[in-house]
Amino acid sequence: MNTLGFGLLGLLTQGPCSGYDLMLKMEPIWKAQHSQIYPLLAKMEQEGFVVHELQPQTEKPDKKIYTITDTGREALLAWLPEPPDERAGRDEMIIKAQSIWLIGPEAGRALFTNREAVYRDRIRYYQELLDKHHQGGVQPPSPSSPDFGSYILLKRYMGVFTWQMEWCRWVLSLLDEQAE
Amino acid sequence: MNTLGFGLLGLLTQGPCSGYDLMLKMEPIWKAQHSQIYPLLAKMEQEGFVVHELQPQTEKPDKKIYTITDTGREALLAWLPEPPDERAGRDEMIIKAQSIWLIGPEAGRALFTNREAVYRDRIRYYQELLDKHHQGGVQPPSPSSPDFGSYILLKRYMGVFTWQMEWCRWVLSLLDEQAE
DNA sequence: AGGTACATGTAATTGGTTACATGATTCC
DNA sequence: GGAATCATGTAACCAATTACATGTACCT
Incomplete structure (x- = not known):
């Protein structure tokens, strides 16, 4: 399996x-x-x-x-207890970012503005799921509760996407600097 | 292609x-x-x-x-300028984390301790690559330089793995709380 | 009239990993 | 003696996406 x-x-x-x-x-x-x-x-x-x-x-x-x-x-x-494979995280954006210098600052800015919005949407999506989680009990689920896994994963995604959104903004600021 | x-x-x-x-x-x-x-x-x-x-x-x-x-x-x-596909980031750890409540706190702690170390290694790896980048010029590459892509991607990976390492530590702290 | 949700399935194709295959050199 | 690096390639298999297929109900 x-x-x-x-x-x-x-x-x-x-x-x-x-x-x-x-x-x-x-x-x-x-x-x-x-x-x-x-x-x-x-x-x-x-x-x-x-x-x-x-x-x-x-x-x-x-x-x-x-x-x-x-x-x-x-x-x-x-x-479950076996150490998990580390999988290659493949995201097209990575390949595009690698060659960003080729397309000039305007097109680069469009790419990263677009991405920033995608991550913003994802964060909203995961925040909603987290809110639903908190509807029942205000307390976070205990590690022995079946909900514990979903809870920590939602936190993980929130963090990963928040970081990536900030990363997009940071890249945009670098692109803007050059424009000046 | x-x-x-x-x-x-x-x-x-x-x-x-x-x-x-x-x-x-x-x-x-x-x-x-x-x-x-x-x-x-x-x-x-x-x-x-x-x-x-x-x-x-x-x-x-x-x-x-x-x-x-x-x-x-x-x-x-x-x-390059086409908005990239958002790819599913598949990592076995996600599936294991989802069912962590099933294996008890000791095995859970082992899993996350192990993972924390994996992320720590990756951060070291990417930090080394970043250092190599900085060897030549101390200035970060400009957006029109061919090195700009690698530079921003290394920063991205540093951030993503740093967050995930901290996430592991946070989960470990939750598991420890219960043990007390 | 067209889109979404429910609910299942198969077929074709692409993407990716693992294994098989060869062969010299260098390092431990 | 065994592993790692350089350097290419093929074959088999598994994982994942896209498309084909059916059919009702509900919403706009």
């Missing part, structure tokens, strides 16, 4: 769920298309990590409600 | 280079294996974006020195 598979198992420890809902729940942390999730769930079922039962619906396609098995839980618990 | 291809073109605007050296130069910003780079360069040559000439070597395999063509430079300049 792959990393995405373990991500799905992690969500299923919090309760049975359809493939569609798993896709939505994965979105903030590890975006994957349904075309990747549905076949993976089927494969995971073949290998005994999950089982599903049909929930008939009228006027909508039937749902497949997946549940994690003991085998699945064991596999997840064995995988 | 794909994003990696444009990255290679960007490096080639700074001078002709072998596939092997391109791989090394790409490493800090967009890690790719030689098995991805060599066939891509061949394809890019077929499409007229680069040309190569053989540099015979004794006791070592001959080098293929690639040079960007006018077509290649035009394609790069047309691509």
